Amino acid sequence: MIPAYIQxxxxxxxxxxxxxxxxxxNAIEQIYKENASNLSFQILYTGAxxxxxxxxxxxxYESVKETLSSYIKGxxxxxxxxxxxxxxxxxxxxxxxxxxxxxMVRDILMYMDRNFxxxxxxxxxxxxxxxxxxxEVFHKRALERxxxxxxxxxxxxxxxxxxVDKFLLKDLCFMMLEISKKDVYQPHFEHMxxxxxxxxxxxxxxxxFEAFSAPDYLRRVVNRLVEERxxxxxxxxxxxxxxxxxxxxxxxxxxxxxxxxEKEGSGCAVMLSEWRLxxxxxxxDVLSLVPGAIDPCVDLVLNYCRTQGYEIVKxxxxxxxxxEMVEKLIKLQMDYRMLLDxxxxxxxxxGKLIHSxxxxxxxxxxxxxIVNTNSKLPEYLSLHVDSKLKKGKTQIAESDFDIxxxxxxxxxxxxxxxxxxxxxxxxxxxxxxxxxRSQSDEAEKSFIAKLKQEFGYQFTSKLEGxxxxxxxxxxxxESYKNYLDMHNKKSEIDMTLQILTTGFWPVQQSFTMTVxxxxxxxxxxxxxxxxxxxxxxxxxxxxHMGSADVRANGFEKPYELNVSTIQACLLxxxxxxxxxxxxxxxxxxxxxxxxxxxxLLALTVKSATHDKVLTKDGDAKTLDATTRFSPNNEFKxxxxxxxxxxxxxxxxxxxxxxxxxxxxxxxxxxxxxTIVRIMKARKALEHRDLVIETTKQLQSRFMPAPDAIKxxxxxxxxxxYLIRSEESRSKYLYQA
Numbered sequence: 035m036i037p038a039y040i041q042x043x044x045x046x047x048x049x050x051x052x053x054x055x056x057x058x059x060n061a062i063e064q065i066y067k068e069n070a071s072n073l074s075f076q077i078l079y080t081g082a083x084x085x086x087x088x089x090x091x092x093x094x095y096e097s098v099k100e101t102l103s104s105y106i107k108g109x110x111x112x113x114x115x116x117x118x119x120x121x122x123x124x125x126x127x128x129x130x131x132x133x134x135x136x137x138m139v140r141d142i143l144m145y146m147d148r149n150f151x152x153x154x155x156x157x158x159x160x161x162x163x164x165x166x167x168x169x170e171v172f173h174k175r176a177l178e179r180x181x182x183x184x185x186x187x188x189x190x191x192x193x194x195x196x197x198v199d200k201f202l203l204k205d206l207c208f209m210m211l212e213i214s215k216k217d218v219y220q221p222h223f224e225h226m227x228x229x230x231x232x233x234x235x236x237x238x239x240x241x242x243f244e245a246f247s248a249p250d251y252l253r254r255v256v257n258r259l260v261e262e263r264x265x266x267x268x269x270x271x272x273x274x275x276x277x278x279x280x281x282x283x284x285x286x287x288x289x290x291x292x293x294x295x296e297k298e299g300s301g302c303a304v305m306l307s308e309w310r311l312x313x314x315x316x317x318x319d320v321l322s323l324v325p326g327a328i329d330p331c332v333d334l335v336l337n338y339c340r341t342q343g344y345e346i347v348k349x350x351x352x353x354x355x356x357x358e359m360v361e362k363l364i365k366l367q368m369d370y371r372m373l374l375d376x377x378x379x380x381x382x383x384x385g386k387l388i389h390s391x392x393x394x395x396x397x398x399x400x401x402x403x404i405v406n407t408n409s410k411l412p413e414y415l416s417l418h419v420d421s422k423l424k425k426g427k428t429q430i431a432e433s434d435f436d437i438x439x440x441x442x443x444x445x446x447x448x449x450x451x452x453x454x455x456x457x458x459x460x461x462x463x464x465x466x467x468x469x470x471r472s473q474s475d476e477a478e479k480s481f482i483a484k485l486k487q488e489f490g491y492q493f494t495s496k497l498e499g500x501x502x503x504x505x506x507x508x509x510x511x512e513s514y515k516n517y518l519d520m521h522n523k524k525s526e527i528d529m530t531l532q533i534l535t536t537g538f539w540p541v542q543q544s545f546t547m548t549v550x551x552x553x554x555x556x557x558x559x560x561x562x563x564x565x566x567x568x569x570x571x572x573x574x575x576x577x578h579m580g581s582a583d584v585r586a587n588g589f590e591k592p593y594e595l596n597v598s599t600i601q602a603c604l605l606x607x608x609x610x611x612x613x614x615x616x617x618x619x620x621x622x623x624x625x626x627x628x629x630x631x632x633x634l635l636a637l638t639v640k641s642a643t644h645d646k647v648l649t650k651d652g653d654a655k656t657l658d659a660t661t662r663f664s665p666n667n668e669f670k671x672x673x674x675x676x677x678x679x680x681x682x683x684x685x686x687x688x689x690x691x692x693x694x695x696x697x698x699x700x701x702x703x704x705x706x707x708t709i710v711r712i713m714k715a716r717k718a719l720e721h722r723d724l725v726i727e728t729t730k731q732l733q734s735r736f737m738p739a740p741d742a743i744k745x746x747x748x749x750x751x752x753x754x755y756l757i758r759s760e761e762s763r764s765k766y767l768y769q770a
Contacts, residue, residue, distance in 0.1 A: 204269035238286075242254055510564075
């Protein structure tokens with residue numbers, strides 16, 4: 035607080051003001067000489083207060099400014115006289131000394147700072163001292179020397195010289211920032227630093243790219259980025275960090291992004307072919323730092339994955355080994371996932387891997403193209419599941435079912451014609467269920483549940499219906515046995531029947547045949563039972579879908595033959611005849627020629643485990659009405675239970691055509707139902723919009739062709755479900 039007597043005094047004469055100013059200027063000189071301990075700051079403060087209070091503030095301010103400027107000029111000349119080794123250190127020493135001195139001067143002139151400076155819109159004393167230092171020290175000759183020496187520190191550090199004083203660089207940068215970021219640091223250091231860095235890294239990149247492999251080059255880039263980040267964080271303004279990073283990225287990444295991918299002998303093509311996933315991770319990490327730089331690598335991965343897959347699905351030899359083809363595709367998909375996990379992904383804070391969207395999309399696109407290139411793949415995929423779920427050599431342990439199902443679903447997702455897979459899967463499932471060859475009902479239901487979860491109820495409703503029929507068939511068979519007991523009827527054969535619902539099962543068109551008398555009573559009894567208990571229902575016997583166990587007596591061992599129902603009928607006829615001709619079999623059974631020939635020839639085939647059941651005369655491949663068949667009296671087998679039915683893995687050409695016809699029919703029904711459903715909801719639609727909406731709703735099952743949609747629309751118009759609008763022929767109206 036200022037004493038009261040000071041406030042009561044009159045005006046301060048000019049001579050007194052000049053004297054007091056002289057005292058303050060002398061004190062400033064002593065402060066710079068580091069003799070401040072001999073000064074009375076209270077007297078100096080009071081003198082400055084009186085000078086300002088009596089309107090001599092401008093004189094005091096200008097005198098202080100001139101004194102500070104004069105001192106700083108002397109500092110500059112003293113520093114310039116030093117050698118390069120000592121120049122920057124001396125400059126920093128004088129800077130720190132100056133800052134300390136100006137802080138003391140500010141304290142002496144605090145009253146002037148608070149009152150005179152704001153009113154006269156002048157610079158506060160401390161800021162004035164800092165500004166003057168910048169103006170006087172950073173003039174052209176000293177500035178060039180400062181720039182060169184600071185850049186030389188950075189160059190030595192980049193070259194790996196251990197003795198470089200990074201703290202000196204840090205203090206110099208902070209000095210410039212305090213003087214003025216805009217007027218000193220940015221134009222006189224940062225600009226030159228970035229310019230020289232760009233030149234340096236342009237030169238270095240050109241040299242090391244030619245000398246190093248692509249991975250080693252990228253490691254050098256990473257090291258340079260780390261070095262520049264550490265230096266910028268430690269020594270420079272925070273905004274300089276992103277700028278120097280951009281320089282390194284532009285010179286060492288952006289300019290070499292294509293060449294890194296294509297570099298002969300070590301580029302991404304070589305990394306992929308040699309499966310160097312860590313090197314690919316390095317490519318991803320480095321090139322991802324620059325927007326768009328990773329794009330050439332994405333294209334390369336897409337083409338590489340597609341080419342690898344095409345080698346599998348277009349292989350003619352593998353087309354004859356469908357299970358091996360699917361195994362290779364599963365392995366390929368696992369490799370692709372490993373590629374994404376290890377090379378093209380990022381990890382969240384909780385450790386979860388997130389695949390890079392461009393690479394994940396590229397791999398998906400490649401696999402989409404791969405699995406849809408071979409039109410037989412839906413069938414092969416179903417065969418693969420069939421081989422694992424049915425009893426036999428290729429079955430797997432129950433603990434591996436989940437892995438199998440995930441692998442199959444992984445490929446199934448990429449199929450565009452999922453309904454084709456469904457068609458084949460129904461056929462294979464039917465054979466497993468009806469032939470009691472399924473390894474595990476739980477596994478079967480588990481796979482269907484996964485399909486349902488992935489693709490909805492509509493996709494699996496018929497498959498679930500098949501299991502429902504199997505369940506109800508067991509109940510019906512129990513009821514049938516009770517029926518026979520109640521009516522004192524005895525069947526000549528022990529018969530178990532499966533009652534199948536039309537629409538659920540892939541049932542071929544049935545045929546009528548004449549069964550031997552041993553079978554006749556059993557079929558008649560069941561017909562009577564079923565029509566009595568289920569009025570209004572019609573039974574159609576599917577003889578070609580059944581199987582039978584036949585005891586073969588008269589051999590050295592009591593063999594039991596597992597054959598088709600048709601084959602059982604043929605063998606029973608030979609109980610009463612030593613031999614029969616093809617014509618005899620045809621006349622006695624009325625079996626269509628194709629089925630008869632197929633079943634007879636199957637009985638004449640020798641396998642690795644058993645001899646042929648029947649012998650025949652004539653050519654092995656041709657049959658006529660006179661070709662005779664006889665039991666093979668020399669029949670032997672390694673097994674007591676002998677399975678005769680051949681396993682047919684692939685459809686014949688005719689069967690394939692029949693399957694395609696059925697698929698086309700089902701698609702026509704689906705198209706009709708979908709179009710009508712859309713039009714019923716929308717009432718009116720343009721042709722283009724109707725095609726788009728229909729495709730959108732059906733693409734989860736199959737990809738309908740626009741021409742096919744157009745054809746079904748025309749058919750619905752003929753059937754008066756739709757009409758054309760009078761306004762435009764391309765517009766359709768729903769007709770209730």
